Amino acid sequence: MLLRARIVYPVTTPPIEDGGVIVAHGRIVALGRHRDLSEGFSGERVDLGDSILLPGLVNAHCHLDYTNLARQIAPPGSFTDWVKQLITLKAGWSYTDYAESWLEGSHQLLDCGTTTVGDIEAVPELLADVLPATPLRVTSFREIITIRSSRSAPRMLDEALADLAHVPAGRHRPGLSPHAPYSTTQELARLTREACRSRGWRWTMHVGESTEERDMLQEGRGPMYDWLRPQRPMEDCGGLSPVGWLERAGALGPELLVAHANHVSEPEASLLASTGVQVVHCPRSHDYFGHTRFPHGLLQRAGVSVCLGTDSLVSVRSPRGTKPVLSLFAEMESFARSHPGVPASDIVAMATVKGGAALGFGLESVGVIAPGAHADLISIPLPEGTREPAEAIVHHPGPVASSLIEGNWVIRPPRHG
Numbered sequence: 001m002l003l004r005a006r007i008v009y010p011v012t013t014p015p016i017e018d019g020g021v022i023v024a025h026g027r028i029v030a031l032g033r034h035r036d037l038s039e040g041f042s043g044e045r046v047d048l049g050d051s052i053l054l055p056g057l058v059n060a061h062c063h064l065d066y067t068n069l070a071r072q073i074a075p076p077g078s079f080t081d082w083v084k085q086l087i088t089l090k091a092g093w094s095y096t097d098y099a100e101s102w103l104e105g106s107h108q109l110l111d112c113g114t115t116t117v118g119d120i121e122a123v124p125e126l127l128a129d130v131l132p133a134t135p136l137r138v139t140s141f142r143e144i145i146t147i148r149s150s151r152s153a154p155r156m157l158d159e160a161l162a163d164l165a166h167v168p169a170g171r172h173r174p175g176l177s178p179h180a181p182y183s184t185t186q187e188l189a190r191l192t193r194e195a196c197r198s199r200g201w202r203w204t205m206h207v208g209e210s211t212e213e214r215d216m217l218q219e220g221r222g223p224m225y226d227w228l229r230p231q232r233p234m235e236d237c238g239g240l241s242p243v244g245w246l247e248r249a250g251a252l253g254p255e256l257l258v259a260h261a262n263h264v265s266e267p268e269a270s271l272l273a274s275t276g277v278q279v280v281h282c283p284r285s286h287d288y289f290g291h292t293r294f295p296h297g298l299l300q301r302a303g304v305s306v307c308l309g310t311d312s313l314v315s316v317r318s319p320r321g322t323k324p325v326l327s328l329f330a331e332m333e334s335f336a337r338s339h340p341g342v343p344a345s346d347i348v349a350m351a352t353v354k355g356g357a358a359l360g361f362g363l364e365s366v367g368v369i370a371p372g373a374h375a376d377l378i379s380i381p382l383p384e385g386t387r388e389p390a391e392a393i394v395h396h397p398g399p400v401a402s403s404l405i406e407g408n409w410v411i412r413p414p415r416h417g
Helices: 034-038 064-069 079-091 095-111 124-133 153-166 186-199 211-219 223-228 242-249 266-274 283-289 296-302 328-338 344-350 353-358 389-394
Strands: 002-008 016-024 027-033 045-047 051-055 057-062 114-121 137-144 173-178 203-207 256-260 278-281 306-308 377-381 402-405 408-411
Touching: 002 034, 016 034, 027 034, 051 389, 057 095, 057 256, 057 306, 057 328, 057 353, 064 079, 064 095, 064 114, 079 211, 079 223, 095 114, 095 124, 095 408, 114 124, 114 173, 114 353, 114 402, 124 137, 124 153, 137 153, 153 173, 153 186, 173 186, 186 203, 186 242, 203 242, 211 223, 211 242, 242 266, 266 296, 278 353, 283 328, 296 306, 306 328, 306 344, 306 353, 328 344, 328 389, 344 353, 344 389
Parallel strands: 002 045, 002 051, 057 114, 114 137, 137 173, 173 203, 203 256, 256 278, 278 306
Antiparallel strands: 002 016, 016 027, 051 377, 377 402, 402 408
């Protein structure tokens, strides 16, 4: 199949005016000027009109099973209070509630251009039912929380690995997610790193998300410390930052994707960079909690690769009378607002090729248009008068015009056929 668009935006190479992409057997075979690719081509042709054709977006951090909890918790004064409210809401949900929420989230992602997602799975029983129902390319990070549990870290890890046997082969990948330093143990973090490294998997953890986590671990005080003191041993609290906690556990390494890192120091950023850890930032969630400005410049100068995610809709603001949706376009636009000095092309890379690399797909496989890459592609209308395609992508306001995953139409273009 030969796709033609007014602009092909490969991400890692310059945009192509009146561009074309040839797709076969689920992979990209060639890209270039449409007229050049057309010569001698005898297969199906699809003209996408005045559009931008770009790689499918890569959402590196999401909680699909919380989608229908949107707008259930007002922005809190305390991160710890928010966690307590979330636990209460989750306790009232059934398996059906979680499954419907997961599927609704997957539909929202597809409508808004995501083709690959790193999903934190709190209800692993869902996987056998929901994964076959979506064309998304999913890495399922099985969440592990040790507070209030009498089971040992090795046993909890074995249980998580058994749950991941439900992840079907093909587009879907398994992974692990010890929830956070405040809700797990250093032993579990170390064992998780060893298990993932031996299997070639990625793992992820919420780290440096709030000042209350830092106060608990570094100072041995604060609302999170007071709340969790009856629920977990506190020997690891006092004297260590969240990143220092991971270092002490022997858990830092290139298999790890840190979610958030909202509160990190310069030495911590250097430590993340030197160990190959990557970071996923969720701009709208960051805004919801009113955190201080995300340290993108600090992380970038240290050499840490930063990609984007949506987090869950529980922590996203929306205008009164409306519900938010899981959209990486909205995350890109939010990031651009908060970081006006970052070029639009860099922001697009954070939502595509950098996310693919963070999830372990490599730089030439997902989130890029290049020969041999997966044929995961989306198109959006090209606004009249556009001079910089990356700006149009970052500020695109709504659903995509078309979407392909593994060379198969998920959203057919208006001009298809």
